[in-house]
Amino acid sequence: MMYKKIYLLLLACSFSAFGFAQDMNALVSKVKAKLEKVKDYTANGKMKTDVAFIKAPIGRVKVFYKSPNKFKLQRDGGISVLPKGGVSINIGSMIMQSGFVAIDAGLSTVGGTAVRVVKLLPEADAGEIILSTLYIDETNLLIRKSVTTTRENGTYEMELYYGQYAAYGLPDKVLFSFNAKDYKLPKGITLEFDDTDKAIKDKMKGKKGRVEINYTAYNINTGLSDALFK
Amino acid sequence: MQSIVKVSGLTKQFNQLTAVNQLSFSVESGDVYGFLGQNGAGKSTTIRMLLTLITPTEGDISIFGYNLNTHRKDILAQVGAVIEKPDVYKYLSAYENLKLFAKLSGVKPTHKLLMDQLEMVGLAARANDTVKTFSQGMKQRLGIGIALVHNPQLIILDEPTNGLDPQGIADIRNLILILSREMKKTVIVSSHLLNEIEQIATRILIIDKGRKLVEGSSATLFNDQxxxxxxxxxxxxxxxxxxxxxxxxxxxxxxxxxxxxxxxxxxxxxxxxxxxxxxxxxxxxxxxxHSLEDYFLQVTAGKQHVGTFTN
Amino acid sequence: MWEHLQIELYKVFKRPRTYLSFAAITALIGVIQLGLMVDGKEYTDFVMADFAGSFSVDGKILNGYFICYVILQLLLVHVPLLIALIAADMISGEANMGTLRLLLTKPQSRTAIVMAKFIASVIYTLLLLIWIAIMGLFLSMLIFGTDDLFLMKSSYVVIVKESDVFWRYAGAFCFAALAMVTVAALGFFLSFFAENSIGPIVATMSVIIVCTILSTMNIPLFNLIKPYLFTTHMITWKEFFDFKVNDANEAIIGSIQYPDKIIRSATVLLVHIVLFVGAAVWLFRKKDILS
Structure with a gap:
C-alpha cells in the first residue's frame, strides 16, 4: 500500500512537471519563433568591461549573428577582455538550441516588468551548460534576464534591455555579470614593487564582474555568409 | 731681476706624512730652474702645488707677482706644463689632442697654429694618427707641444726625461735651451738625475724629505763647492x-x-x-x-753635511 | 662652460666605448623584438597564464606599444650598466689615463670642468634613452603596429586605449631619463674615488643592485628605508600606464592613477641627483690630484 502511494505521488509529480513543461515549452517556442524572424544581423556596439581588477576603456564592438547559433563578437580595434565562455553573449545561444526540458519556476519581476521564470535543463549530460534560467516577459515575448550555470566557467547572469528593436527580440543593451575569481599575477613577471594599497586590493577582491554592451544600429536579415563566422 | 715664482713656507701634509716642509724659493725671469731631489723628496708635490693640482697645507705661492689662490686662472693661462708622463687622450689624434688643449688654454686653435706647433715638436707628419700608435718619445714631444701651444711665459717640466732613450733625453735638453735662450721663457725643470740638470740649469734647488737643502745659481754652486x-x-x-x-x-x-x-x-x-x-x-x-752629483748624493743620502753654500 | 661641454662631448663621442652602448641597446632590443616576433604568442600566454584561466583576451596584444613596455621593463634594469660605463669613467678614466692633471692645469675653474663633465654624461644618458625610444618604441610601432596597451599589474589588469598611450610613453621616457640621470650622477660621484674606471663602474652597479634588492624585499626593516632609496623610485615610470576610473569603473582617458607617486619619486630622484653632483663638485674642488 505504502509503495503504491509513493508511486502514485511520484507519478502525479511527474505528470504535473510534464504538464508545466509542456506549457513552458510552448512559451519558449513562441519566444523562439519570434527570434527566428531574424535570420541574421550585424550590430555595432559599445562595450564596457567592469571588473574590479580590470581597468579598461570603453571599446567599440561589432557583432554578427546568423541563425541558428552562429555568433561573433568582433572588436572594432583595441583589446577586449571577456569572461571565458561568455563569448556567445547572445540570447539565442541557449534558446535556439533544441534538446532541453523547460520547467516553470514561477513568476517574478525584472526591472518592474512581470516575467515568467523558466528553467531549462539540457537533456544531454555532457554539455557545458548545466542549467539555464530565463526570465521571460510573456506579454512581449522577450527574454528580460537569463542566468546560466556552466560546467567550467561558473555562473553568468545576463540582463537585457529592449528598445527600438524589441519587435525582433533584439536588445539595446546587454548587461552580463559573472563571478570574477580573485586574480593574482605571480610576482617577478611584472618587475614591479607591489605597493598597491591594501584597501584598493581588498576592494578588488570577490566583486562581481560585469560586461555591458550597448547596441546601436542593427542591420537585420542582410544575408550574412557563413564564411564570416570562421 | 723679476721674481716669476715666489714660494714661501710651503708645506703639504698628507695625513701623517709631511711631503713638503716649509719650503721657500724663488725663480727669476729667464731662469732654467733645476729642481733636484731623489724620488719621493717632494719635487712632484711641490710642482703640483705650483700648478694648483694639490692644495698646500700652509704657505704662499705667487707667480708673476700674483697670488696663485686668487689669480689662478690668469696665472695658469701663462703657464705650460708637462707633469711626469705626458699623458694625452690616446683615442684622439695628435692634432685633435693639441686642438682640445689649445681651446682649454684659451687659444683659438687655427689650423696653422696647430700645424706649426706640431711641426715644432716634429710631429707634423703624424698629425692625424691616434696617439695610441705613438712611442714614448713622440708622446713626450706632443706633451711639450701642448704645454707650449698657448705661448706661456713659464714652463714647468716635471721629470721630462723619464722613460726616454738617450736621443730623447738630448732632444729635451736642447729644447729647454732653446726655450730659455731663444724664446726667453722661464723654465722650471725637475729631475732626480743631476747630470741632466747641471748641464742646463742656471739655478738649482735641491730638496730632500720635503725640505730645502740648498738653493743657488749653478755657477756659484759649482765654484763654491x-x-x-x-x-x-x-x-x-x-x-x-x-x-x-x-x-x-x-x-x-x-x-x-x-x-x-x-x-x-x-x-x-x-x-x-x-x-x-x-x-x-x-x-x-x-x-x-768637481761634480755636483757627488755633493747631491751625499747631501740627499743624509749621511753627512759637507758644507753650506751661498748664492 | 659651453666650450667645456663641447670638449667633453667631443671626448665622449670620440670613444669607441660610447658606441658600444648604442650597439648593445640595438642588439638587446633587436633580440627582444625578434623573439616576440617569432614566439610572442608563447610569451603573452605565459604572462597571462593565470588570467587566461577566467578570461579570454581578444585583440592584438602583441603590438608595438606592448613590445616597448616589455623592452623598457627588461632594459631599464640593464641600462644603468651602460650609463655607469661612461659616467663612472668621467673622472676616474681621466685619472687613469693621466689626462686629469693636464686638464686641471689649464686656466679653467674646476667647477666648470666638473659640471661640463656631468652635463656631458647627462647628454649621453639622454641620447641613449632617445635611442631606446627610437628602437624600442618607434621601430616596434613600425614592425608590430599599434593598438590598445594591455598590461598586467601586480594586482590588476590595465588596458590603455590606443589613442591614450603615446603621451604616456613620452612621460615614461622623461621619467626614465630622470631615473637614469640619477644613475649617471651616482656613477659620476663614485668616479672621484678611484683612479681606474672599473672600480667606480662596479661600485655603481653594486650600489644599484643592493638597493634594488632592498627595494624589492618585503622585510619590515627594509621597508623603513625603502622610501629613501632611489632604486625604489626608478621604476615609477610605470605609473604613467595606470589611469583613474570613474564610479562606473570607466577609464578616464588622459588621467594618471597616482600622479602624486610620480611627483614624489621625481623629487626623491632629483634630490639624489643634486646630492651626488653637489658632493662631486665639492670634493673635486678640493681634491688633490695625485694621479
Missing part, C-alpha cells in the same frame, strides 16, 4: 785612522768603492796631501772631483 778627493790607498783602514787622528778628521766622508773620500776646499788640498805623505800612507792615485 768643496772639491771631493777620491783617494786610492794601499791600506784603507789605516789611512782612515790616520785622517781621523789628524786635524782633517771632520773632512772625512764615507768611503766609496774601496776608496777614501774627503771633502776639502781647493786651497787646502796641498796641505792635506802633505799630511798624508808625512803619515806614511801609500797613495796609488788621487783624484779631485
Amino acid at each position: 768643496q772639491t771631493i778627493l777620491q783617494i786610492s790607498v794601499a791600506n784603507l783602514s789605516a789611512a782612515s785612522a790616520t785622517i781621523l787622528n789628524s786635524e782633517w778628521a771632520k773632512h772625512l766622508l764615507p768611503e766609496r768603492d774601496g776608496q777614501l773620500m774627503v771633502g776639502l776646499n781647493k786651497e787646502d788640498i796641498p796641505a792635506f796631501n802633505r799630511m798624508l805623505a808625512a803619515s806614511g800612507v801609500d797613495i796609488y792615485s788621487l783624484q779631485a772631483r
Whole structure:
C-alpha cells in the first residue's frame, strides 16, 4: 500500500512537471519563433568591461549573428577582455538550441516588468551548460534576464534591455555579470614593487564582474555568409 | 731681476706624512730652474702645488707677482706644463689632442697654429694618427707641444726625461735651451738625475724629505763647492785612522768603492796631501772631483753635511 | 662652460666605448623584438597564464606599444650598466689615463670642468634613452603596429586605449631619463674615488643592485628605508600606464592613477641627483690630484 502511494505521488509529480513543461515549452517556442524572424544581423556596439581588477576603456564592438547559433563578437580595434565562455553573449545561444526540458519556476519581476521564470535543463549530460534560467516577459515575448550555470566557467547572469528593436527580440543593451575569481599575477613577471594599497586590493577582491554592451544600429536579415563566422 | 715664482713656507701634509716642509724659493725671469731631489723628496708635490693640482697645507705661492689662490686662472693661462708622463687622450689624434688643449688654454686653435706647433715638436707628419700608435718619445714631444701651444711665459717640466732613450733625453735638453735662450721663457725643470740638470740649469734647488737643502745659481754652486778627493790607498783602514787622528778628521766622508773620500776646499788640498805623505800612507792615485752629483748624493743620502753654500 | 661641454662631448663621442652602448641597446632590443616576433604568442600566454584561466583576451596584444613596455621593463634594469660605463669613467678614466692633471692645469675653474663633465654624461644618458625610444618604441610601432596597451599589474589588469598611450610613453621616457640621470650622477660621484674606471663602474652597479634588492624585499626593516632609496623610485615610470576610473569603473582617458607617486619619486630622484653632483663638485674642488 505504502509503495503504491509513493508511486502514485511520484507519478502525479511527474505528470504535473510534464504538464508545466509542456506549457513552458510552448512559451519558449513562441519566444523562439519570434527570434527566428531574424535570420541574421550585424550590430555595432559599445562595450564596457567592469571588473574590479580590470581597468579598461570603453571599446567599440561589432557583432554578427546568423541563425541558428552562429555568433561573433568582433572588436572594432583595441583589446577586449571577456569572461571565458561568455563569448556567445547572445540570447539565442541557449534558446535556439533544441534538446532541453523547460520547467516553470514561477513568476517574478525584472526591472518592474512581470516575467515568467523558466528553467531549462539540457537533456544531454555532457554539455557545458548545466542549467539555464530565463526570465521571460510573456506579454512581449522577450527574454528580460537569463542566468546560466556552466560546467567550467561558473555562473553568468545576463540582463537585457529592449528598445527600438524589441519587435525582433533584439536588445539595446546587454548587461552580463559573472563571478570574477580573485586574480593574482605571480610576482617577478611584472618587475614591479607591489605597493598597491591594501584597501584598493581588498576592494578588488570577490566583486562581481560585469560586461555591458550597448547596441546601436542593427542591420537585420542582410544575408550574412557563413564564411564570416570562421 | 723679476721674481716669476715666489714660494714661501710651503708645506703639504698628507695625513701623517709631511711631503713638503716649509719650503721657500724663488725663480727669476729667464731662469732654467733645476729642481733636484731623489724620488719621493717632494719635487712632484711641490710642482703640483705650483700648478694648483694639490692644495698646500700652509704657505704662499705667487707667480708673476700674483697670488696663485686668487689669480689662478690668469696665472695658469701663462703657464705650460708637462707633469711626469705626458699623458694625452690616446683615442684622439695628435692634432685633435693639441686642438682640445689649445681651446682649454684659451687659444683659438687655427689650423696653422696647430700645424706649426706640431711641426715644432716634429710631429707634423703624424698629425692625424691616434696617439695610441705613438712611442714614448713622440708622446713626450706632443706633451711639450701642448704645454707650449698657448705661448706661456713659464714652463714647468716635471721629470721630462723619464722613460726616454738617450736621443730623447738630448732632444729635451736642447729644447729647454732653446726655450730659455731663444724664446726667453722661464723654465722650471725637475729631475732626480743631476747630470741632466747641471748641464742646463742656471739655478738649482735641491730638496730632500720635503725640505730645502740648498738653493743657488749653478755657477756659484759649482765654484763654491768643496772639491771631493777620491783617494786610492794601499791600506784603507789605516789611512782612515790616520785622517781621523789628524786635524782633517771632520773632512772625512764615507768611503766609496774601496776608496777614501774627503771633502776639502781647493786651497787646502796641498796641505792635506802633505799630511798624508808625512803619515806614511801609500797613495796609488788621487783624484779631485768637481761634480755636483757627488755633493747631491751625499747631501740627499743624509749621511753627512759637507758644507753650506751661498748664492 | 659651453666650450667645456663641447670638449667633453667631443671626448665622449670620440670613444669607441660610447658606441658600444648604442650597439648593445640595438642588439638587446633587436633580440627582444625578434623573439616576440617569432614566439610572442608563447610569451603573452605565459604572462597571462593565470588570467587566461577566467578570461579570454581578444585583440592584438602583441603590438608595438606592448613590445616597448616589455623592452623598457627588461632594459631599464640593464641600462644603468651602460650609463655607469661612461659616467663612472668621467673622472676616474681621466685619472687613469693621466689626462686629469693636464686638464686641471689649464686656466679653467674646476667647477666648470666638473659640471661640463656631468652635463656631458647627462647628454649621453639622454641620447641613449632617445635611442631606446627610437628602437624600442618607434621601430616596434613600425614592425608590430599599434593598438590598445594591455598590461598586467601586480594586482590588476590595465588596458590603455590606443589613442591614450603615446603621451604616456613620452612621460615614461622623461621619467626614465630622470631615473637614469640619477644613475649617471651616482656613477659620476663614485668616479672621484678611484683612479681606474672599473672600480667606480662596479661600485655603481653594486650600489644599484643592493638597493634594488632592498627595494624589492618585503622585510619590515627594509621597508623603513625603502622610501629613501632611489632604486625604489626608478621604476615609477610605470605609473604613467595606470589611469583613474570613474564610479562606473570607466577609464578616464588622459588621467594618471597616482600622479602624486610620480611627483614624489621625481623629487626623491632629483634630490639624489643634486646630492651626488653637489658632493662631486665639492670634493673635486678640493681634491688633490695625485694621479
